[in-house]
Amino acid sequence: MEKNNPYIFSALSNIGATGAVLLNKIINPGTGSKLYAKLECLNPGGSVKDRPALYMLKNAVEKGLLKTGTTIIDSSSGNTGISYAMLGAFMGIKVKIYAPSNMSDERKKIMRLFGAELILTPAEESTDGAIKRSIEEYERGGRDLYYMPDQYNNPFNPIAHYETTAMELLEQTGGNIDYFAAGIGTGGTILGVGKRLKEYNDKIKVVAIVPDSQIHGIEGWKYNYCLNFEGFDHNKIIDDFVKVDTEGSYAMLKRLVKEEGLLCGFSSGANVYGIYKLAVKYKGNFATVLPDTGSRYLSTRVFSDF
Numbered sequence: 479m480e481k482n483n484p485y486i487f488s489a490l491s492n493i494g495a496t497g498a499v500l501l502n503k504i505i506n507p508g509t510g511s512k513l514y515a516k517l518e519c520l521n522p523g524g525s526v527k528d529r530p531a532l533y534m535l536k537n538a539v540e541k542g543l544l545k546t547g548t549t550i551i552d553s554s555s556g557n558t559g560i561s562y563a564m565l566g567a568f569m570g571i572k573v574k575i576y577a578p579s580n581m582s583d584e585r586k587k588i589m590r591l592f593g594a595e596l597i598l599t600p601a602e603e604s605t606d607g608a609i610k611r612s613i614e615e616y617e618r619g620g621r622d623l624y625y626m627p628d629q630y631n632n633p634f635n636p637i638a639h640y641e642t643t644a645m646e647l648l649e650q651t652g653g654n655i656d657y658f659a660a661g662i663g664t665g666g667t668i669l670g671v672g673k674r675l676k677e678y679n680d681k682i683k684v685v686a687i688v689p690d691s692q693i694h695g696i697e698g699w700k701y702n703y704c705l706n707f708e709g710f711d712h713n714k715i716i717d718d719f720v721k722v723d724t725e726g727s728y729a730m731l732k733r734l735v736k737e738e739g740l741l742c743g744f745s746s747g748a749n750v751y752g753i754y755k756l757a758v759k760y761k762g763n764f765a766t767v768l769p770d771t772g773s774r775y776l777s778t779r780v781f782s783d784f
C-alpha cells in the first residue's frame with residue numbers, strides 16, 4: 479500500500495476497477511455466446527460517470543483551471559452531477575449542476591446531500607435545456623468564478639474509459655471479446671472503450687444501442703446525441719447501431735433484477751436488451767457496462783410495477 483497518499487482511503491481511490499459478471503440466464507451459454515457486463519454501480523458515486531468526472535477534474539486541477547474558490551458548473555442528466563458533487567465534497571470545491579426537473583428524486587437528493595447547488599430546468603427541454611442554461615450561466619460568471627468540465631466535448635471523458643474501463647474489460651475477459659455494445663449519453667463510454675478495444679483487436683465490432691424514439695424513458699441516454707471528442711472519431715469506432723424501445727428495456731431490467739440478482743438502472747436494462755437482440759443474429763462474446771444502480775430509481779413507476 480502506498481504511504482503518504484492522502485487519497486488512499488478516499489472515494490477517489492476506489493473509482494474504477496469494478497467487477498464484471500457473466501449474464502448466463504439472459505444470454506444462454508447453450509447458444510455458444512456469452513455476455514460480460516461491468517458492474518459500474520460499484521463505483522463510490524454509484525455509477526460509471528465517476529470515471530470521467532475524476533479524469534476531467536484531475537486534468538483541470540493539473541492545468542490550474544480548477545482551484546480553491548472556483549465553482550464547478552455543468553449540466554447532467556443526473557449521474558455525472560452526482561459524481562461532481564461527491565468529488566467536490568471531497569475536494570472542498572463548490573458544485574453547481576443544471577439538470578432536467580424530471581430526473582428521479584433520489585438523484586436530486588443525493589446531489590444536494592453532497593452539498594451541490596442543483597438548478598432544475600424544464601423537463602420538456604430535456605438535457606438540451608440543461609446544457610444551454612448551464613452555458614449561459616458560465617458565460618455570465620466567467621472563468622474567474624467557474625470551471626466548466628463540459629462533459630459532452632471534454633476528451634478526458636472518453637480518455638477515462640480508454641484508460642480504465644476498456645483495460646479492465648480486456649483483463650476480465652482475457653481479451654475474448656467479439657462485440658462491445660452500449661448506449662450513448664455523452665458517448666464517452668462507447669468511444670473510449672471502443673477505441674481501445676479496436677486497437678487491441680481490430681476485428682472487435684462496436685455497436686451503439688440507441689432509443690427507437692425521441693420520447694423515451696431511458697435516463698442517461700440522449701436521442702439526438704452529438705459525438706465530438708478530439709481524438710475519438712466516431713466514424714472509425716462505431717460499426718453498427720441497434721434500436722431498442724423503452725418497454726422492452728424495462729422488461730429486460732426486470733429480468734436482470736429477478737433472474738440475475740442485479741438491481742441496476744434503466745440504461746443497464748436497455749444495454750442488455752440491445753445485446754439480446756444482437757445475439758439473435760450474431761454469435762460470440764459480447765461485452766457491455768451496467769452503468770448504475772436501480773436503487774437510484776426506486777421512486778419511479780417502473781420499480782413500483784415490478
Ligand code: PMP
Pocket residue numbers: 525527555556557558661662663664665666667668697698699743745746769770
Ligand atoms: N447510463 C446512465 C445511467 C448514464 O447516466 C449515462 C451518462 N449520462 C449513460 C448511460 C451514458 O454514458 P455516456 O455518457 O458515457 O455515453
